[in-house]
Structures are given as C-alpha cells and as structure tokens.
Amino acid sequence: MEPTLSAVPASQSLSHTTLGAELRAFRMVVWREWAHFIRYPSWIFALLIWPIIFPSTYILSARALSGPDGSGLGRFLQTAGTENFLGYIVIGTLVWMWQNTILWNVGFALRGEQMRGTLESNWLSPTWRFSFLLGVSPVQVIIMLVFIVVSILEFSLFFGLRFNANLLSLLLVVLASLPSLYGIGFVFASLVIAAREAGTLVQLVRGLVMIFCGITYPLSVMPIWMQSFAEWLPPTLIIRAGRAAALTAAPPAALQGDLLKLLLFGAFWLITGYLAFSFMERRASRRGTVGQF
C-alpha cells in the first residue's frame, strides 16, 4: 500500500518555490477571480444594460443639438473631424467605462480580499504578493473585451452605428492601452488598501477623465491649459487613437505618435504601480493593517 503523506515525518515542508510554482500560483489567482465572477450571476444584466444606458444620454443630447434636420452636424464636423457623432461618443464613453471598471475592479481587488477576510490567508503563503494584483487583470481584460463587443452590437442594433475601422490599428490601440490603464489600477489598488476607503478618489479620477479626456467632445473646445493637461492623461490618447482607428480607418503608421506615448505612459504607470504596491505592502506590515477593514 502506498504510504500517506501524513506518515512522513513533519520536519520538511512540501512547499518549494520555483518559477514554475510561481506561475501555477498566478494561474490559480486568475482562476479564482474567474470563478468568483461567474458565481455572481448578476453581472449578466450589468453587461447587457450598462453599455447602452450610459452613452445614450449623450447620444440623445447630441441628436437634439444637431437639430431635427441634422444641420448642426456640419459644425460638429468642423470641430471633431467627423460627422459620425454616434461612433465618436461610443468610443469616448467606452474608454471612460473601461477606466471606470478598472478603478472599481482592479483598484478594489485587494480591498475586496481585505473585506472578505481572505487577504491575510493569501499573504501567509510564499507566493509573490504582486501576483494577487496582477492575477485580477486578465479576467478584467476578458470582461472588458466582452463589454466592448456587446456595446458595439447593441449600438448597431438600436442606433444604426456604423464603423469605418482599420482592425489592425484598433487592435494595436487596445494592446497599447492595457499597460497604462492597468498600471493606474495598480496604483489605485495600493492607495485603497492604505486608505481603506477610496470612493472619493474614484470620483476624482473618473471625473478628471470625463472632463479632460474629451469623451463626448473634441479637446479643441476646452481652454488651452486644459488641453495641455489632457495630453498627460492616457485615456485622452486612447480615445483619440481609438476614434482614428475605428471611424476613419487610420493605418498604424498614422497612430504611431499616440501609440508610442501610450507605451511610455504604460511603462511609467506599471513601474509606479509596482512601487506603490511595494510601499503599501511594507507600510501595512509595519502598521498591522493587512487584515483590517
């Protein structure tokens, strides 16, 4: 008969850290996040309803402003460079909702564990602690991609949305956006775990994105100082490049300036996210706030 593991003298642990073991741990964090997501079925309603509700207010306002005969569209073309105000608003609001989702889901990932009471039991293990934050992101990327597809389908169906897209450019914009959006989420997660309350910060960040990044209007309508500030916010670049790729079929070469800047912002925010997390981890360990909520 094969001996049981309990029969082996308890002098040596079965725990052995290797790169493969770390990768398996990361995969399990991703799986845990996915299991929790699908076991709370109310997300289906949010995924179907939210994409169309939020942009609809702007779209209907835009229809009213363009006049019953659409005569205002010429003015819109002059300032925004396109008459497709529907696509213009959908791209802007999608990026805003993406950033918003990251703030709530990635930004609150550690806080959620803290409130659930499981953060300490995770941190008692020898797994690299940043994996617990990184592991949340792949599921959120998948959810957001589904969200984007649902949005586009709904707007095509209910509002007759049409794109003139360069798919390769669009894919590059999405990929270049990930580092900075998630890097901001990591910084946010670290702040949330330290402050233990972050409703105000969420409002501030999404308010900044809403006002400065031109989610429903061109940046040119803002004062110069606001336009300069907006250039430092990654969502501004994502929206601008996204609109060019989706509405005017801009080739990758036409977007390379914004894509390069996005990658630089991404490197900055990922490094800042990691440093903020390391600082928060040390601070929580000194103050004993890891398990407090």
Added chain:
Amino acid sequence: MTPTYAIEADNLIKKFPSRQQPDKTGAPKKKFSLPNPFKRTPPTLFTAVDGVSLQIHPGEIFGLLGPNGAGKSTTIRMLCTLLEPTSGVARVNGYDTVRNANLVRQNLGTVLAGERSIYWKLTGRENLEYFAALYHIPPAIARKRIDELLERMEITARANELVERYSTGMRQRIAISRALLARPPILLLDEPTLGLDPQAARNLRELILSLKTEGHTILLTTHYMEEADQLSDRIGIIDQGKIIALDTPAVLKNRINQQDVLRLEVAGWKPEIGEKIQSMPEVGSLVTRYMGSESLWELTLHTPNSRALLPKLIEQVNFNGTHVANLNVVKPSLEDVFIQLTGKALRD
C-alpha cells in the same frame, strides 16, 4: 541542519500609533463646546507586545494564554510575517521572520482567528487546490494531500459543495486543512476553537494532539484555560503585552499550592460587600463575575488559610439580604495562576 528551536523570539516589541481622544488627556472639559473637526490630536504609541522572549522546542505544543487584548494575536502575526516587529528578532525553523519571510512562510501553517480565511464562493476542494498552488506544492503531491486531508477532516462527502453551505465547524476544518496542506513542521493556531460548538471544539483538540504525535510543533493561543491546560506541554501567560509566567501547566499550578482557592456563589450581591471582603487581611486576591440571573455573582478568593477566613467571610456576606448560595474549596487552575499574577480574571 535542524535548528535548536522551532520558534524563537528575542525581546519582541510591537508598538502601534494611536490617536488619543481629547477627553482622555486629563484637560478640564468645557461645558458647552463643539468638536473641532480640523483639530488632530498628536499620535501616541500603543505597545501591544512588550519584550516577548520565548523558545519553543521542536515537537512541542506551546500555549500562549491570556485575556483578549493581551498581545497573543499580535505575537502570532509577527511570527507568521504579517506584521513587522518594532524591535526584537523572531526566528521560525531557524529563519528570520523579516529577512527570510518567504522561507518562514514555507515552513509555517497558520490559522488566524475567525472563519473567513477561506473563500465561501469556492467549494472546500477548490479552496484547498487554490491554496496548494499558493504554497507552491507540486500538483501531483497536492492532489494526494488534499484527498488525505479531506478524508482526515471527514469532509470528503461534501468536498464539492460551496463553503457558504458549510457549518462553522466545517469551515474551521477547511481552514486547518489549508494550514496543513504543505505539511509544515510548525503550526500557529490563533484561538482555533473560538466560536465552535463543544463537540467540534473537542474534536479539534483531539486533532491538535494527534498533530503533535506526528511531529508538528504547535504554538497555540487561547483564552480558554482548560484548553491550554489540556493541550500544552508548556504555557506562557501573557498580559498587557508581557509574558508574566512561563512553565509547564503543573509547575504553574504548583506555584499557588500554598494558597486555598474558594469559589462562592452569592445571591443579592452588592459591590460594597466586595470592598469589605477585599479589606480582610486573610484575603490574597478577589475576582467577581456576574452569573446572569437575580444578582447572582461568582466570587473567586485566594487565601493562605481558608479555615480561618470562612466564618468571617460568611458573616460578611450573609448580611442585609445577601447570602451565600454555594461554596467550594477548589483545586487551583491556570485561571487561578492568572488571578494571582494579575489580580484579575482571564475573561475580564
């Protein structure tokens, strides 16, 4: 090389910043004053653990006994790397808890107080699979170990149900299985029987004893004196962050063998009677506890001579509607040791 001690702490101190309330500063209170929301009182330091030193031998069950807030959990949190000491050094299986934190985590299984250390939206088996990966246990070994633990904890039949449908006792067994997954040589159990029904608590105590026979070193915190007495090879009594006594349960209880311990139940209790009893020269220490009905109180008295004290004591108590409902001379327990050392009960 096997270290001499499984756990070693040398002068561990943990201080937390805290903000003192304005009305506790001793300043005279104004009659009508509105609180100033912008005024921040300067931070002060609260010492939760104050110079704890201990050495725990491999294979030993060491009990850390003390009332709530004594510093037991803070000590455990420093040993399991969740909390960095303000000063002092701790080693687990020879590894420094700050400098070699990951090696410490590989050698430790920890169960912290409370039942929410596992995921309620995962099944019992999924929880163990998840944590086995976090503890870097190779998958084939993990599968075998999980089956073995589920069997041992008698959860196999319900292993594929969500934890939210489990009883408190079952959740605690999954939490303990989580700590045992890596078969760590050292286990830290913080109030492991807290909130369990008597049967579940008894089963858990049996499990702890069987883990000792398998060679695990166990550091157990509890404020249940019977539990500490039954399980521990040695006990450290902790109060206000300091270890005030450390020895085997028998030696600790022998310390007060020169004292008689009287336990009285008194009906119609009045606080002034306590003051009178306390002032009697034969009374070493007195602890009172409300028993929950019709002013019935329990008194625990330490005295060097119960024969001399009893007549005077009964005379003091049986007065003005108060009377002795029950009286026993009892064998000293660890709680009596604690009373003698601190002048208060463990449950205070």
